Amino acid sequence: MSKPLKQIHLAAHFPGVNNTTVWSDPAAGSHIEFESFVHFAKTAERAKFDFLFLAEGLRLREQGGKIYDLDVVGRPDTFTVLAALAAVTDRLGLTGTINSTFNEPYEVARQFATLDHLSDGRSAWNVVTSWDAFTGENFRRGGFLPQEERYSRAEEFLTTTQELFDSWHGDEILADQATGTFLKDAAAGAFVHQGQHFDIHGRFNVPRSPQGRPVIFQAGDSDExxxxxxxxxxxxxxxxxxxxxxxxxxxDVKSRLAAYGRRPDQLLILPAATFVLGDTDQEAAELAREVRRQQVSGATAIKHLEFVWNRDLSAYDPEGPLPDVDPVVDEEHISRGRAQVRMYRDPIAIAREWRRLAEANKWSIRDLVINTGNRQTFVGAPATVARTINDFVQADASDGFILVPHITPGGLDPFADRVVPLLQERGVFRSEYEGTTLRDHLGLAHPDAAAGAPAERAAS
Structure with missing residues (x-):
């Protein structure tokens, strides 16, 4: 007897300041005007996606002391944008990256509980950490946190926010304002937390939200x-x-759940994925090559090489050969505030391998960056892309994908119009929303459900 088909989860990442973005395309629009967010969100909801995802940067990135070109539009506040989108969508989940290093549990819990009320239960929190002093200079605790302590703080931060969410119970509602009796339980909202990173007590001032707690996402790939x-x-x-x-x-990740009393279906695995569609597979492949060249201009190629070489390479021709000098190590990095910096653990070895590839393939600097950088995940005709996505999910390589289009805000439209209907025909993606909250979309139990719900265990 064959096992039933898994249902695919789909989400959309508003690309914003992202190296997958093609700014030069005539179809590209604003990355900060609200109408761009509205268009993107409504497309995702029209396609019955689970949620929209917004990343957040807490400082503009710099390279060689200058603002990096992708950051020229700035980085709008995540909570403000998601709250505004709650008013123009009905079912789409609203997920935001919020840092656990430079915020406080009370304020983050209050913001997410409020967003969950405003959206009728559609909020989610991508919990991230930060250890670099460059970002920390914008905050009163700038750079104080050693790297090895970031997950310790994140774990306690999340535990503390969950205690705040749980300080209200479902029956603690406003009773009779005429007599001055406001709460059935005088202890509503009361909390006390004492730990390594936080020592707080008081009353949480936002009642239990529709989801009880926001859905929790995590993005780290380390063992921790x-x-x-x-x-x-x-x-x-x-x-x-x-x-x-x-x-x-x-x-690997699913096998770790049993140690915490959790089932494999209580943690979803959702890779980020880019895509290029064409009428045929060949047309899509040709378009993908053109998109990649648009993503990696000559100036971008030089900047990318500087991540590894850690020296000013502006005098080099991007259409010429790689530098014959070695990367600079053991000094402050030329690029600040970029996750890519930490991708290259051994720059000398990377430079040696890249020179070998460039010589063997007769690649220029730009050619090398185009061919060694991130490529589109799914390239092909709509039927090819739909089949490939389904194959990944059914083969337990993921539970779905977070799609990152290269055009803002209309880049998601072709996928919604041409690929989603094919997944629906296969019976592996919803045609209509069956629930109202993000937990409903993702198949996650409410924290107030019977013992054994994943959120209940997460609080223990």
Missing amino acids: GREFAASTADAIFSRYATLKEGQAFYT
Whole structure:
């Protein structure tokens, strides 16, 4: 007897300041005007996606002392945008990245509980950490937190916010204002937390929200990050885009759940994915090559090379050969506030390998960056892309995907119009929303459900 088909989860990442974005395309629009967010969100909701995802940057990135070109539009506040989108959508989940290093549990819990009320139960929190002093300079605790303590603080931060969410129970509602009796339980909202990172007590001032707590996402790929997700999160972002790597990650993370009394279906694994569609597979492949060249201009190629070389390479021709000098190590990095900096653990070895590839393939600097950088995850005709996505999910390489289009805000439209109907025909993606909250969309139990719900265990 064959096992039933898994249902695919789909979400959309508003790309904003992202190296997958093609700014030069005539179809590209604003990355900060509200109408761009509205268009993107309504497309995702029209396609019955689970949620929209917004990343957040707490400082503009710099390279060589200048603002990095992708950050010229700035970085709008996540909570403000999501709250506004709650008013123009009805079912779409609203997920935001909020940092646990430079915020406080009370304020974050209050903001998410409020967003959950405003959206009727559609909020989600992507819990991230930050250890770099560059970002911390914008905050009163600038740079104080050693890297090894970031997950310790994140774990206690999440535990503390959950205690705040749980300080209200479902029956603690306003009773009779005429007589001055406001609450059935005088202890409503009361909390006390004493720990390594937080020592707070008081009353939480937002009643129990429709979801009880926001859905929790986690994005770390380290062993610590995987363990944190297995113990606490409802979903984890994955960066693995090939079938073999995806299956290995999927198996590893899911196998960790039993130690926390959780089932494999209580943690979703959702890789980020880019895509290029064409009328035929060949047309899509040609378009994908053009998109990649648009994403990597000559100036962008030089900037990317500087991540590894850690020196000013502006005098080099992007259409010429790689530098014959070695990267600079053991000095402050030329690029500040960029996750890519930490991707290259051994720059000397990377430079040696890149020179070998460039010589063997007769690649210029730009050619090398185009061919070694991130490629589109799904390329092909709509039927090809739909089949490939379904194959990934049914083969347990993921539970779905968070799609990142290269055009803002209309880049999601072709996928919604041409791929989603094919997934619906296969019976692996919803035609209508069956519930109202994000927990409903993701198949997650409410924290107030019977013992054994994942959110109940996450609080323990």
